[in-house]
Amino acid sequence: MASPAPKRGSISTMLSASRHYAGLHLPEIHPEFRSDMTQLSKVSRPRMQTIWGMKVEWALRTSFAAALTATYAVHPEVQSADWDHATVFAPVLAIACVSGPNLGATLHHAWQMWTATVIGCFASMVVNETLRPVQPAWLRELLTCFLFLLTVFFLCSRPWALVQKRVSVGVMLCGTIPMSVSGHEKEWWFPWTTGTPCTVGLLASVLAMLLPVPHFAYRELRRRLAHQAATQRQVLQCQYHSVASASRAQHVAAAHLLEGFRDNLAAMRGLLSAAQHELFLCPRRYGRLKRSVTFFETQLTALRSLQVTAQSNTGINSATHVKFQKVTDSSWRASLKAVADAVNEVVTAEAEQPFDENLASELEAAQKALDDDVANARAEIVYPQGSLYNEDEHNADHFVEHINRMASYFALNELIVACVKMCKLPAAVHPPARRRLLQTAGRVRRWLSMPSLAMAKEAFKKTLSLGVLSIFAWIPEMREGRPEFMWGFIAACFVFSDNEGSSINTGIGRIVGTLFGGMVGLIALNCLSQLNVQHYETGGLVVYVIVCVSWTTFCSLMRSSPRHGYTATVAGFSIYIMVVGKLESFGQKTAHDVVLHRIQEQFIGASVYILVEMLLWRRSAREKVNDEQLSILRAIQTSFKTAVAPHLAFIAKQESKVGSLIETAKAERAGNQAVETAKSGLVAASSEPTFWSKSFPFSQYQRLLHSEEKALRLTHTLAAATRDAAIEEIDEMVPTLVASYSAAASKSLEAVIKKMEQWEAMGNSLCEICRFTVDSGAHAHGTLDLESTLPESEVIAAALALFDLQNADGLLRIGASKHFERFVATHKPTSNSYALSVNAMLFCLLNFTATMVELGDRLRVVQATERAVLHA
Structure with a gap:
């Protein structure tokens, strides 16, 4: 009797498909990996108080x-x-x-x-x-x-x-x-x-x-830190399984855990200000708690980047992916355990005790081992014709698979870098009495100053x-x-x-x-x-x-x-x-x-x-939400332009590294703050009297903010990738692609902001976005003259055809042999980081364009709804 077929979409189905397809076996997911990650902490998962x-x-x-x-x-x-x-x-x-x-x-x-x-x-x-x-x-x-x-x-x-x-x-x-x-x-x-x-x-x-x-806030904060550590270990487990077994179920589980991770982090920020009043006489303990919360904040962006990049790996089952995964599996797990060790140290160490000095060295050793394995795997799997690919794999967008896979390793590398930076920071020092006195005097002076x-x-x-x-x-x-x-x-x-x-x-x-x-x-x-x-x-x-x-x-x-x-x-x-x-x-x-x-x-x-x-001088919450929308879009535009500026101008990275880092950090903070302010203003905006037949489009604004958050995450990852990607090491065809995509996306953002400011003309924003994107990108590919125009009915279809991954694969494949031969031949310790950065940058560009089209579409829906309310 034939055995029952596995359910569609299950892990066993994906594993069987990949083995049948490639004749190879995926690396075994060690059963002790989950238990090792769970038992790694010296403290048990705390029992949180129910609502x-x-x-x-x-x-x-x-x-x-x-x-x-x-x-x-x-x-x-x-x-x-x-x-x-x-x-x-x-x-x-x-x-x-x-x-x-x-x-x-x-x-x-x-x-x-x-x-x-x-x-x-x-x-x-x-x-x-x-x-x-x-x-x-x-x-x-x-x-x-x-x-x-x-x-x-x-x-x-x-x-x-x-x-x-x-x-x-x-x-x-x-x-x-x-x-x-x-x-x-x-x-x-x-x-x-x-x-x-x-x-x-x-x-x-x-x-x-x-x-x-x-009921002390700092004790609750310690419990939430331990809860955060346990949640992060679960996120790392699910992300590892989603990549290793190409499982979308594990990827969805990691996404849900990350939402809880973010909510718990927001609660810890609120508790931190309360704990400052409780620990007024114990500044060292408060400094350690603040540093621990900052430790998890710095990892949130890297974890989100890893989640975004791992999403494209859940459908990869080719022979090349299986072989690449088998070579790097042990170092991947070792890196996750090293990160979990650092997280464990954060939540278990005493208040005055600094971070263990060996943690940074262990993390750097795990990072080096992962880099070596990735470099060896890349050297063994060569992409030109006549390599390990058969004809079917050669025509199956294997280069796009490579981009997605390498972007995941880049995100994991960024997570380790963030942990190393926090472990190397010196212990927080309480400001002297003179400085506190000057700060108090400054607050009094501001309180007595003339109002705006x-x-x-x-x-x-x-x-x-x-x-x-x-x-x-x-x-x-x-x-x-x-x-x-x-x-x-x-x-x-x-x-x-x-x-x-x-x-x-x-x-x-x-x-x-x-x-x-x-x-x-x-x-x-x-x-x-x-x-x-x-x-x-x-x-x-x-x-x-x-x-x-x-x-x-x-x-x-x-x-x-x-x-x-x-x-x-x-x-x-x-x-x-x-x-x-x-x-x-x-x-x-x-x-x-x-x-x-x-x-x-x-x-x-x-x-x-x-x-x-x-x-009298109405201050509408709706206008505030719209103003924050402009702030979010400008933050996206600033981050994107700052990230791609060296590739657009072809200037040395070292000349603008410090300035770009500062501008990127400012744009990231401004964007995140604008998103939180817009979310808090939605409830107040929905309560304002409309005097019209329709109410405030609350759900449409929520979906729009969701798209804007995705765009912000991609720009943050893109900024981190271009920070480490040296122009002189990138293939000569890559800057052309970067320039074309960045010009198209920049013009798209300019169109969105311009139409946001022009209320009545907002209905055609999606067409403008697609037209700018199609014209700029197609001209870079040589497939369309800038003077030609497309009918509005064909705009979306042309945009989808333009941003199909095969076009990017064909452009990058032109210099693939030279690109990989250079990295295989060189023995520089930083060459692998350049490779990871280049592929992460391309991954962000491909996904950023689709995200901006989605954002423009949702923005058009919101403004069309508002205009319908206005004229109802």
Whole structure:
């Protein structure tokens, strides 16, 4: 009976196909390789906390801080003091400050809020005491309003965090406007009646992170580093198997692991800033953690390059590939183990201990062994006619297979180089006290400097919104009968945002959260009054605290939501605003009046600021996303032009090496930052009102960003390849190919950016891209005159025909014999790196063109959708 056929696409099918095709056997994938890589680490893979576990811990710690501050806020002695309804700030800031289940993040936010509170109190004292002796009263109030708004403009135009602007202005108005309303009859220390509850709330939030067991960010960072090391070992395993067995399943598995690798790396960057506050007195430990995170950051680009280049090897099953793989298999595995050794050293060494000096030498030895094996394999497999190829293989694009294969070895070589550089870096040294003092002085000087025009416009909008709300402070009915008008100011302060979409998101979240919190507060107050619970008794106060903390616990479980987290936070502390407000009225107002008035004021304050944001100097999140699109495309263009500049101008590489490295690094950072900024702006852009029939094309922008990320990765790999490829060592036909492809791609990028700037003409961008590419590339191949034109219906077909890999194979095959004979005959230690660089460069050029066509197509779809929305 015949054995069942293996499934299509399985590893066994690919192996059988290659053996049948070539009569050879692929190198055996050693079963102990996976176990060796898994057991290589001295520490086991850490058990990461689940998402639900993080939510529960966050909620419990928030509830503990809320319980402490609620007990303070409802205490009879605190209620009887002349705090002018400011005790509620204690639970509000305590809940808002517990910004994550670790101590470092809470310390960071507590420090920001406390400095803003102190500055707001001092600013209020300056305004109050400066105008106290002014007479008559109406002039003093008028000058108070003017000086108050001028101080608001000053605080909002400072280059500090948005939360600091919100808190400082909120604290200042709570100390200034009631003083003006009272005719300056209050004491000079009155602003601290707001600053003291704020300080109590911040201290409670820090205490909640310390008890019962502190959750340190640096410990979580160490666990994530070990998790990152385990993930990287799995990525290396999957990439090795994808190349060795031509398995697309292993390649897809490596791609999924790399996405988790990137997400965990982003989380570690956030934890690093939190760990800096925890390890303020231990700079060496923080320096080691920062260096470890940098170690993984430097490898991410090389791992992505290896993933991109390995993708083209998953379908290679020719006899030449099998023989090449067998020669280099042992050195490939040894190189992966050497990299894993370095990763293991990063996550297991002590804080003050430097990297092992032997690691760099071991990595360099593994790299040299891999280079020798690649050089020997290349010398044995010669490409001219009459070599080891039969007729079928000779006509099967074997040179393209060689390009793909050699590009993979180049990416692995770059990974080893990145590891060697990090192992050789000296230990981080903490800056001396003098330098830190100068840095602090520089930050203070920047804080006191004149604002830019953009910052002045944003500060003016915030000042104008509070100026409109200041009218309520001079209406007798509001001043005497509804002291809740202050919450309109506070709502406007805490809706301050950087663009229209964020303001709408924050305003809606605040209104909805206040509504839910107010409803629950009203129900609780009515139920407790029906049960005859007296707020002036100890038992009654305990019941109030239990009800409020229970609601806060429920809301805190939803705080991690990126879209509704702010709404849950506002709902969690709004119940304290209602309940404590009812207790502060001492029976003068019903619960219904307190809840209704405070909800109304919150709605008025948020609505006023949103209207000002929408009507005056609009800063649309959509425009920001489009601006970041231009930044990404310019970063791609800069990286590409910098990489191919020596080959275009035929100048010596040494003359522009340093400058090109700096420009490439800047373009890489600018491109990655623009991508992250565009991703963060998509949610805000989708919330902006369109007043049209269609919404923001969120999914189309996501696909466009995906294509742009691929283009950035290819340009980074191309820059690394051209950095090591000496022009004098490249075959004389290669610069012609580089020049033709680079000119075509540069013109394509120029067309994309030009059409991005010309909104109405964006619909034909893909045709322009293809036309520029076809004309330039075909002229380089001698297949088309530059004066001739192609019908639009044939543009895409011509582009696909032009960028078919057989054309590149035919051009490069002209000098193949001379090209490889030179490398076989030479014994220079760097000759193999030149060969790897040349092939990696050609691989990037071939794939970059296809990526740019895809990018242009998705960009056309996005702009066509936006134009349809505009004219709907």
